[in-house]
Amino acid sequence: MTTVVEKTPRGVIYRAAKSFPVPDLDILSLLFDSEHSAATPESVIHSAADDPSLQLNVSRARTLTQATSAALRRHFNIGAGGPGRDIVSVVSLGHYLLPVLCYGIIGAGGVLSAASAASTPRELARQLLSSESKILCCVEAVKDVAVKAVEEAGWGRGGGGRVLVMGEGREWTLKVVQADGSLGRNLIDENDLLPWQTITDRKTLADSFVIMIYSSGTTGLPKGVKFSHRNLVAQASIAGDSLRQSWGGPKPAWEYRTLAHLPMAHIAGIQGYLINPFYVGGTTYWMPRFDWHKFLQYNKQHKITIFFTPPPIYLMIAKSPDVTDQFASLEMAVSGAAPLGKELQRAASRKLGTGKNVYISQTWGLSETCGSSTLMPPGVDDDDTGSVSALMPNMEARIVDDNGRDVEPGHEGEVLLRGPVVCNGYYKNEAADRASFTNADDGGDRWFHTGDVAHVRGGLVYIVDRKKELIKYKGLQVAPAELEALLLTHPAVLDAAVIGVPAAEWDETSEVPRAYIVADRNKIDADAIKDFVKRNAANHKQLRGGVVFLDAIPKSPSGKILKKDLKALASRGQSKL
Structure with missing residues (x-):
């Protein structure tokens, strides 16, 4: 299942050596009703x-999902005018009943739009104005931020009856925030159920609009990404x-248990925890x-067997005596x-498993890409070359110059x-669509520009860095990710980020x-860090822009370094140490 390459009249195409059939089903029918779900x-x-x-x-989740769909339809007309039109925003901390709300929004024919719980009003x-949200659902912990946000968005005092607070305990509740800040009655009636529409037409499935998340905004303003x-x-x-192929059956020999610790507003939370x-x-x-x-x-208590997490947490695992x-x-x-x-x-890796x-x-x-576009092939469990695995089955790629x-x-x-x-593009943002997707005239080839620079070697994909973040020094390219990885090997360095600054x-x-x-x-100063890089990196990769010590590297909730914040710091004339 490694990546293979083929020269065609339309270019050099990379693809996975294997593909899998994709069921012609909507997401709720796939999970709750189909033979494909284990x-x-x-x-x-x-x-x-x-x-x-x-x-x-599953049985209880089905009932609560359909009760949620019914409440959203009855009280707010979500989905009444047809699917994919009414956007419901959700800003929440993680809790075990949150999936019921998400499934229920989709089941009603609405569009789930997740927002970061770390957002300011x-x-x-x-985001509410950009997404044209019809209602906003939140948890008690972020209610004040939610109410301030909707008032700023012009929804009226207290949100004008369009802000709902969800329950987090044994009882599933949805209650409207009143003008005085109090909560109204529970809108959930478990005797009033709205079954979701089963969809099997492939074009309808491909053209549908069910979830919108906002891109991380690490280099600019976030954009609404549309998923079908x-x-x-x-x-x-x-x-x-792909996992089942490596397991040799529908389930692994071990119990599949994962820990939801990443934000639901990120695709890793949507796909990795809900689905x-x-x-x-x-x-x-x-x-x-x-x-x-x-x-x-919780990893120890619940005997977690599988998790996905970003590099900052692996850095803590590697360096923490805890x-x-x-x-x-x-x-x-x-x-x-x-x-x-x-x-x-x-x-x-040395600190994982026993x-x-x-x-x-x-x-x-x-x-x-709704999550992964590469996966490690079955049987390859010891790749330590820094690859990001092989192209996922059913995916195709090209690698192009400027x-x-x-x-x-x-x-x-x-x-x-x-x-x-x-994805199907960005929500009401034709300029972003044109910038990110090619639409060739020779048969309708449509390719997504990832903005990542990479090469393929030995059937595996190696990411160099973000195209916009590559540093150009005297005609040579420097990949910040390479220097960051080098700096993190120093035992005294707890975290690191690298950007390009003007040479003069x-x-x-x-x-x-x-x-x-x-x-x-x-334990370390700027000169020691420069000397470390000098011993381990080529001349054009030296830290000629200096070393700046920070209390913390600015990162998005999903773990990505916020390079735009560091560039703003540099532009304000931060002294080089």
């Missing part, structure tokens, strides 16, 4: 990490069936938010959302993707690398 009516699919007695099996208001039933089903079935574990009959244990010590506690036997039950570990250097990959070969594999994807011409195999260039997991105030055509470092200043 979950039974009694399978526990969601549970509270802090109190596992709070749990949800202004940021949330901007086809996208969600393809991601679940292709990833799930994929359900598809393979697994259980998701929900944390409200990421907390390092509770993360360790890690002992908490990951003894782990069977699979996957990294994504940002580059994971091979040295960190090896160091963190007496088992639990090696961290890397996946690569974007918001626009002029859009295909480069020779083995050479670097921007990756273009197409396949069933690639009068010359903005050439850049030099600057490192931002989190470290104990009593």
Whole structure:
């Protein structure tokens, strides 16, 4: 299942050696009703990490989902005018009943739009206006922010009856925020159910609009990414069936248990907690938010067997003395959302599992690919070359130069993707669509520009860096991700980020690398860091832009370094240390 390459009249095409059939079903029918799903009516699919007695099996989830759909339709007309028209925004911490709301929105014919619980009122208001949301659902902990946001968005005092607070305990509730801030009656009636519409027409599935998330905004303003039933089903079935091939059956020999510790506003939360574990009959244990010590506690307490997490958490696993036997039950570990250097990959892998070969594999994807676009082939469980695995089955790629011409195999260039997991574009943003998708005239080839520079070697994909973030120094390219990975191998460096800054105030055509470092200043200084890079990197990769110490590297909730924040810091004339 490695990546193969083929020269065609339309370019040099990379594809997975294997493909899987994608079921012609809507996402709820796939999970709850189809033979493809390994979950039974009694399978526990969601549970509270802090109190596992709070749990949800498939049968109960079905009832609450349909009751939620009915309440949204009856009280707010969600889906009454047809599917894919009414957007329902959700801003929430993680909890085991949150999936019921998400499934219920889709079941009513609405569009689930997830927002970050870390949003300020202004940021949330901007997203509500951009998405044209009809209602906003939240948890009690973010109610004040939600109300301020909707008032700023012009919804009226207290949200004008369009803000709902969901329950998080044993009883599933949805209550409207009143003008005085109090909560109204529970709108959920378990005797009033609205079954979802089963869809089997492939074109209808592909053209549907069921979920919208906002791109991370690491380089600019976030954009609303539109997902169809086809996208969600393809991601679940292709990833799930790839795992089943490696397991040799519909379920692994071990119990599938994962820990929800990433934000629901990120595609990793949507696909990784709401959908994929359900598809393979697994259980998701929900944390409200990421907390390092509770993360360790819950991994041990619930004997977590599989998780996906970004490099910052693997960095903590590798360097923290707190890690002992908490990951003894782990069977699979996957990294994504940002580059994971091979040295960190090896160091963190050594602390996972007990007496088992639990090696961290890397996946690569974007918001626009509904999650993964690469997966490690079955049987390859020890790749430590820094690859992001092979192209996922059913996916195709091209690698092109700055002029859009295909480069020779083995050479670097921007990756273009197409396949069933690639989104349908951006919400009411034709300029972004034109910038991100090619629409050729020769038969309608449509490729998504990922913005990532990569090459393929030995059937595996190697990401160099974001195209926009490559540093150009005297005609040579420097990949910040490479320097970041190198810096993290130093035992005194706790975290690191690298950006390009102008080589001189009068010359903005050439850049030099600057490192931002989190470290104990009593153990290391800027000169020691520069010397370390000098010993381990080529001349054009030296830290000529200096070293700046920070208390923390700015990152998105999903773990991506916010380079735009660092560039703003640099532009304000931060002194070089």
